[in-house]
Amino acid sequence: MQKNESSCELVDADQLSVALIEAQYALKNTRGQKNAKSLVILVSGIELAGKGEAVKQLREWVDPRYLRVKADPPYMMQKDRAFWQPYARYIPAEGQILVMFGNWYSDLLSTALHVSAPMDDTLFDAYVAQMNAFEQDLKNNHVDVIKVWFDLSWKSLQKRLDKMDAEDQRWHKLHGLDWRNKKQYDNVQKLRQRFTDDWLIIDCEDEEIRDQEFAQYILKNLKHLPNYVTQVKEKWQQAEIPNELLKPSTEEMDEDEYKAELKKLTKKVAEAMRFDERKVIITFEGMDAAGKGGAIKRIVKKLDPREYGIYTIAAPEKYELARPYLWRFWTKLLEDEKISIFDRTWYGRVLVERIEGFASPVEWQRAYDEINRFEKDLTDNQYVIVKFWLAISKDEQEARFKAREETPHKRFKITEDDWRNRSHWDDYLKAAADMLQRTHTFYAPWHVISTNDKYTARIEILKAILKQLKAD
Amino acid sequence: MQKNESSCELVDADQLSVALIEAQYALKNTRGQKNAKSLVILVSGIELAGKGEAVKQLREWVDPRYLRVKADPPYMMQKDRAFWQPYARYIPAEGQILVMFGNWYSDLLSTALHVSAPMDDTLFDAYVAQMNAFEQDLKNNHVDVIKVWFDLSWKSLQKRLDKMDAEDQRWHKLHGLDWRNKKQYDNVQKLRQRFTDDWLIIDCEDEEIRDQEFAQYILKNLKHLPNYVTQVKEKWQQAEIPNELLKPSTEEMDEDEYKAELKKLTKKVAEAMRFDERKVIITFEGMDAAGKGGAIKRIVKKLDPREYGIYTIAAPEKYELARPYLWRFWTKLLEDEKISIFDRTWYGRVLVERIEGFASPVEWQRAYDEINRFEKDLTDNQYVIVKFWLAISKDEQEARFKAREETPHKRFKITEDDWRNRSHWDDYLKAAADMLQRTHTFYAPWHVISTNDKYTARIEILKAILKQLKAD
Structure with missing residues (x-):
C-alpha cells in the first residue's frame, strides 16, 4: 500500500540547505517564464508525529521569506461550499511555495471522524476522487501539488503521550480526538489509507530522519517539477455550428x-x-x-x-x-x-x-x-x-x-x-x-x-x- | 448646521442618466492616467428614508456594471481593529465607484446607540476626527469620498411605519432600533449631527426629489473631482544625517x-x-x-x-x-x-x-x-x-x-x-x-x-x- 515509504539517507544539513535555497530561487526565477511553476505542499498526519517540527526545520533550511505557511482550523465538509473554496484564494502565484497544514484532506478526515454517523465509504471515496481531480487541474495549470503524511506507530504515539504533562495532553485531546483510544487511532489509519496512495509517508519515529526525508522529498520535487503540458495527440473535432x-x-x-x-x-x-x-x-x-x-x-x-x-x-x-x-x-x-x-x-x-x-x-x-x-x-x-x-x-x-x-x-x-x-x-x-x-x-x-x-x-x-x- | 441641505430642481431623467453614464466612463477612462481617481460614496440615514431605493434608482441610471455596492452588517467599534480595517480591502481602484451602505459612520452610530452605557461625546468626536483624517488621506491618494445622509422627519417616519404591515415592522425593529420611540429618534439625530457637517443631507419626504438630488450630487462630484495634489510651498527641511x-x-x-x-x-x-x-x-x-x-x-x-x-x-x-x-x-x-x-x-x-x-x-x-x-x-x-x-x-x-x-x-x-x-x-x-x-x-x-x-x-x-x- 504505502509504496512511497522510503528509507532516507541522511545528508549534510548545510549542503541540503544550500541545495534547497538554490532550488527555491530557481523556482522563483521562473516567474513570467514559459516554464513558470508554483508548489503546494499538503501536510497531514498523526498527532505528535511532528509535522510542525518538520516544517519548522524546513523553514530554517530554506529562505523563509519564500516559503509561505497556512494553517486553518478544519472546515467541515458541508453542502454550501466546494471543498476547495476556503483554500482557493491562497493558491500560490508562479514562483511561490505554500505549505498547507489545514487542507481538504484534513477537512475530510475531521468530518469523517466527527460526524455523528460514520461517513459512508462511497461518499468518502467520492470526495477523494474530486480532490484528486482538482489537484490534477492545478497541476495542469502550473501549480504542482505534493502530499506528505507524517506517520507514527501506536506504540510511539503512546510513549510520546506518556512523556507529556497533563495540561498538554488535554490540549492534544482538544485537537479533536482521543489519541489514547486505540480504536480511534486505527480508524484514522484506516481512513487515511483510502487517500494516501500517492502521498509520501514518513515514519516519524526518528526526528532527524523525519526532517531530512521531508526536506529531501521537497528538494527532489523542486528539481524535477513535471511538465503536464504535452503535445496534442488527436485532431480536434470541430463541432458543427448550430x-x-x-x-x-x-x-x-x-x-x-x-x-x-x-x-x-x-x-x-x-x-x-x-x-x-x-x-x-x-x-x-x-x-x-x-x-x-x-x-x-x-x-x-x-x-x-x-x-x-x-x-x-x-x-x-x-x-x-x-x-x-x-x-x-x-x-x-x-x-x-x-x-x-x-x-x-x-x-x-x-x-x-x-x-x-x-x-x-x-x-x-x-x-x-x-x-x-x-x-x-x-x-x-x-x-x-x-x-x-x-x-x-x-x-x-x-x-x-x-x-x-x-x-x-x-x-x-x-x-x-x-x-x-x-x-x-x-x-x-x-x-x-x-x-x-x-x-x-x-x-x-x-x-x-x-x-x-x-x-x-x-x-x-x-x-x-x-x-x-x-x-x- | 446642515449647510449642504439644498432644494433640488428636477431634470429630465433620461438626460440625467446619459450625463451620469458619460461621467462614469470619463472616470473609468482616467485609469492609468496622471489624473486617475476613484470615488467612494458613503450612505447612511434614518430608517425608511429610502437610501436603498435611491441607490437602486442611481444604479438604474448609470451603467450598473461600473457602480459597485457594498453592504455589511455593522462592525461594532472595538479595540482589536482600526475602524477602517473591515473596509480597507474594498477601497476601489482608479476609475471605479463604490457605494458603501455599511461604513465607519454607521458603525460608530450603531456602537454609540447600542453600548450599555452611552458613549462619551469626547470619544465619539475623537472617532469622527480620526475618520475625517482617514478620508483626507484617501482623498490625497486619489480616492475621493462623498457622504450622503438620507433624512426623514419624525412625523413622516411614523406615517411610513403606519403603512407597513406588522411583519415588516418587526423586521425594521430588528435593524437595531425602535423607530417608534421618539427619544431614540432624537438621539440618532443628535448624534449624527456631530459628524454630518460636510455631508449632503437629503430630506426624503418626496421620493422623486430624493432620488434626483442624490444622483445630481454624484454627477456634480464626478464632474469636478478635486485635485488635492498641490504645489509644494515650503522648502524641504532636510534632517541632519545622524x-x-x-x-x-x-x-x-x-x-x-x-x-x-x-x-x-x-x-x-x-x-x-x-x-x-x-x-x-x-x-x-x-x-x-x-x-x-x-x-x-x-x-x-x-x-x-x-x-x-x-x-x-x-x-x-x-x-x-x-x-x-x-x-x-x-x-x-x-x-x-x-x-x-x-x-x-x-x-x-x-x-x-x-x-x-x-x-x-x-x-x-x-x-x-x-x-x-x-x-x-x-x-x-x-x-x-x-x-x-x-x-x-x-x-x-x-x-x-x-x-x-x-x-x-x-x-x-x-x-x-x-x-x-x-x-x-x-x-x-x-x-x-x-x-x-x-x-x-x-x-x-x-x-x-x-x-x-x-x-x-x-x-x-x-x-x-x-x-x-x-x-x-
Missing part, C-alpha cells in the same frame, strides 16, 4: 407587449432569485454589442442594490496570469454575494484565449473538462448557474457599432478591439459551437438567445432564468 | 558568546511575541545586504511555522498602483496573523519612491504624517510595531556584494538593482535621516541597528524586540 448561431432569429416584439411583459417578469425574476435557497450565478457571453449590458440592467431592475454584485471581466492582470485561469473567478465567488452576475466569464479561456492564442491548444482543449468540473463543484454545493450565449447576426452587429459611433453618449462603448474581434467573427462562431457542445451540462445548461431584437431577447432571458430556477 | 547612519558601529562579537546569547534570546523572543496579548508587527528597512534576511531567520527560529507570516515587499503591481500606496499593507494585515514580519515596508514611499521619483515631492512629503496615522491607528488597536533600520557602512556593503557574487549559492541574491541602489547611497542616507526624524514616534519607535558585524546586529535586534515588548 443554426441559432449562424442565423439568429429576427422575430420582433411589439413595444407595448414588451413593456407589459417586462414589468411582470422583472418582478418575478427578482423574487425567484431572492427566495431560491441557492446562491445564483448568471453568466453572459456573446459577440460585442449583443446586448449583455442591457440584459443585465433588466435582470437587476427589481433587486435591491445590496442583493447582487456584477463582475465585468476584462483581460487578466499580471497577478492573475500568475495563477490558474480559474483563480480570479474562485476569488470573486468568495465575496459571498447572494446573486452574482458575470459580464463575460471563465469561458474566455475557450473563446478569446483560444482565438488570440493566449492559451495553447492543449490548454484550451483541456479547459472544457476543467470548467465542467468547476461548475459541477459549484452546483453540487448550493449554487445555481444560468449561462447565456447572446447570438446576433453579423449585419445587426455592424448596425449597432455604427449607431454607437454616431451617438455621443454611446461612443465610449465602442473601441478598436470591438472591430478587431469582429474580424474574427467566424473563429468566434466556431469556438462558441465547441463550447456549447462540450459544456452544455444537465447541471449548468446553456441558453442561446437571439438578440437581433432587443425586446424579444430580454424577455427570453428573463423567462429562461425563471425556467432554470423552476419558478416559471 | 552619525549612526554615517558611521555605523563596527563593534564585533565573539562567536561563542554570540551562540550562547542567540540560543537564550531566540527562545525568549519567541515566547515574548507568542504571549503578548497584542498582534506583533516587525518591520525591516535598510540598505541592500544589510542582513534583513539573516535577522528574520533568527527572530522566527523558535516559532512554530504556523505562528507567523513573512511579507517580502517588492515593487507594487499594477492593481496595487491603482490604489492608495498603503492599500497593499492594509490588505496584508487582514490575514490576521499573530506575528507579521515585513521585509521592506510602507516606508518605501519615502525611500525608493522618493529617490526614484515614483512619488512626487508633495506626495512623499505628505506620507510621513499618513504613515504616522496608519501606525497610530494600529497601535491604538492591539498591535505593536517594532521598526528596524539596519545600518551598514558603504565598504561593508561592497564587501558583501562581492562575496555574494563569488559564492555560487548566494549569487542569486545580488542583482543589477542592488548596484544601482548603491549608486544612490547618499540619497538613501538623506531619505533615511528624514524618515527617522519624522516617524520616530512614542507608539512606533525606530531601532537603528548597525549590521557591520552580523553577530552583534542579530543580538541587538532580538534585545530590541524584547525591550519594546517590555519582556527584557
Whole structure:
C-alpha cells in the first residue's frame, strides 16, 4: 500500500540547505517564464508525529521569506461550499511555495471522524476522487501539488503521550480526538489509507530522519517539477455550428407587449432569485454589442442594490496570469454575494484565449473538462448557474457599432478591439459551437438567445432564468 | 448646521442618466492616467428614508456594471481593529465607484446607540476626527469620498411605519432600533449631527426629489473631482544625517558568546511575541545586504511555522498602483496573523519612491504624517510595531556584494538593482535621516541597528524586540 515509504539517507544539513535555497530561487526565477511553476505542499498526519517540527526545520533550511505557511482550523465538509473554496484564494502565484497544514484532506478526515454517523465509504471515496481531480487541474495549470503524511506507530504515539504533562495532553485531546483510544487511532489509519496512495509517508519515529526525508522529498520535487503540458495527440473535432448561431432569429416584439411583459417578469425574476435557497450565478457571453449590458440592467431592475454584485471581466492582470485561469473567478465567488452576475466569464479561456492564442491548444482543449468540473463543484454545493450565449447576426452587429459611433453618449462603448474581434467573427462562431457542445451540462445548461431584437431577447432571458430556477 | 441641505430642481431623467453614464466612463477612462481617481460614496440615514431605493434608482441610471455596492452588517467599534480595517480591502481602484451602505459612520452610530452605557461625546468626536483624517488621506491618494445622509422627519417616519404591515415592522425593529420611540429618534439625530457637517443631507419626504438630488450630487462630484495634489510651498527641511547612519558601529562579537546569547534570546523572543496579548508587527528597512534576511531567520527560529507570516515587499503591481500606496499593507494585515514580519515596508514611499521619483515631492512629503496615522491607528488597536533600520557602512556593503557574487549559492541574491541602489547611497542616507526624524514616534519607535558585524546586529535586534515588548 504505502509504496512511497522510503528509507532516507541522511545528508549534510548545510549542503541540503544550500541545495534547497538554490532550488527555491530557481523556482522563483521562473516567474513570467514559459516554464513558470508554483508548489503546494499538503501536510497531514498523526498527532505528535511532528509535522510542525518538520516544517519548522524546513523553514530554517530554506529562505523563509519564500516559503509561505497556512494553517486553518478544519472546515467541515458541508453542502454550501466546494471543498476547495476556503483554500482557493491562497493558491500560490508562479514562483511561490505554500505549505498547507489545514487542507481538504484534513477537512475530510475531521468530518469523517466527527460526524455523528460514520461517513459512508462511497461518499468518502467520492470526495477523494474530486480532490484528486482538482489537484490534477492545478497541476495542469502550473501549480504542482505534493502530499506528505507524517506517520507514527501506536506504540510511539503512546510513549510520546506518556512523556507529556497533563495540561498538554488535554490540549492534544482538544485537537479533536482521543489519541489514547486505540480504536480511534486505527480508524484514522484506516481512513487515511483510502487517500494516501500517492502521498509520501514518513515514519516519524526518528526526528532527524523525519526532517531530512521531508526536506529531501521537497528538494527532489523542486528539481524535477513535471511538465503536464504535452503535445496534442488527436485532431480536434470541430463541432458543427448550430443554426441559432449562424442565423439568429429576427422575430420582433411589439413595444407595448414588451413593456407589459417586462414589468411582470422583472418582478418575478427578482423574487425567484431572492427566495431560491441557492446562491445564483448568471453568466453572459456573446459577440460585442449583443446586448449583455442591457440584459443585465433588466435582470437587476427589481433587486435591491445590496442583493447582487456584477463582475465585468476584462483581460487578466499580471497577478492573475500568475495563477490558474480559474483563480480570479474562485476569488470573486468568495465575496459571498447572494446573486452574482458575470459580464463575460471563465469561458474566455475557450473563446478569446483560444482565438488570440493566449492559451495553447492543449490548454484550451483541456479547459472544457476543467470548467465542467468547476461548475459541477459549484452546483453540487448550493449554487445555481444560468449561462447565456447572446447570438446576433453579423449585419445587426455592424448596425449597432455604427449607431454607437454616431451617438455621443454611446461612443465610449465602442473601441478598436470591438472591430478587431469582429474580424474574427467566424473563429468566434466556431469556438462558441465547441463550447456549447462540450459544456452544455444537465447541471449548468446553456441558453442561446437571439438578440437581433432587443425586446424579444430580454424577455427570453428573463423567462429562461425563471425556467432554470423552476419558478416559471 | 446642515449647510449642504439644498432644494433640488428636477431634470429630465433620461438626460440625467446619459450625463451620469458619460461621467462614469470619463472616470473609468482616467485609469492609468496622471489624473486617475476613484470615488467612494458613503450612505447612511434614518430608517425608511429610502437610501436603498435611491441607490437602486442611481444604479438604474448609470451603467450598473461600473457602480459597485457594498453592504455589511455593522462592525461594532472595538479595540482589536482600526475602524477602517473591515473596509480597507474594498477601497476601489482608479476609475471605479463604490457605494458603501455599511461604513465607519454607521458603525460608530450603531456602537454609540447600542453600548450599555452611552458613549462619551469626547470619544465619539475623537472617532469622527480620526475618520475625517482617514478620508483626507484617501482623498490625497486619489480616492475621493462623498457622504450622503438620507433624512426623514419624525412625523413622516411614523406615517411610513403606519403603512407597513406588522411583519415588516418587526423586521425594521430588528435593524437595531425602535423607530417608534421618539427619544431614540432624537438621539440618532443628535448624534449624527456631530459628524454630518460636510455631508449632503437629503430630506426624503418626496421620493422623486430624493432620488434626483442624490444622483445630481454624484454627477456634480464626478464632474469636478478635486485635485488635492498641490504645489509644494515650503522648502524641504532636510534632517541632519545622524552619525549612526554615517558611521555605523563596527563593534564585533565573539562567536561563542554570540551562540550562547542567540540560543537564550531566540527562545525568549519567541515566547515574548507568542504571549503578548497584542498582534506583533516587525518591520525591516535598510540598505541592500544589510542582513534583513539573516535577522528574520533568527527572530522566527523558535516559532512554530504556523505562528507567523513573512511579507517580502517588492515593487507594487499594477492593481496595487491603482490604489492608495498603503492599500497593499492594509490588505496584508487582514490575514490576521499573530506575528507579521515585513521585509521592506510602507516606508518605501519615502525611500525608493522618493529617490526614484515614483512619488512626487508633495506626495512623499505628505506620507510621513499618513504613515504616522496608519501606525497610530494600529497601535491604538492591539498591535505593536517594532521598526528596524539596519545600518551598514558603504565598504561593508561592497564587501558583501562581492562575496555574494563569488559564492555560487548566494549569487542569486545580488542583482543589477542592488548596484544601482548603491549608486544612490547618499540619497538613501538623506531619505533615511528624514524618515527617522519624522516617524520616530512614542507608539512606533525606530531601532537603528548597525549590521557591520552580523553577530552583534542579530543580538541587538532580538534585545530590541524584547525591550519594546517590555519582556527584557
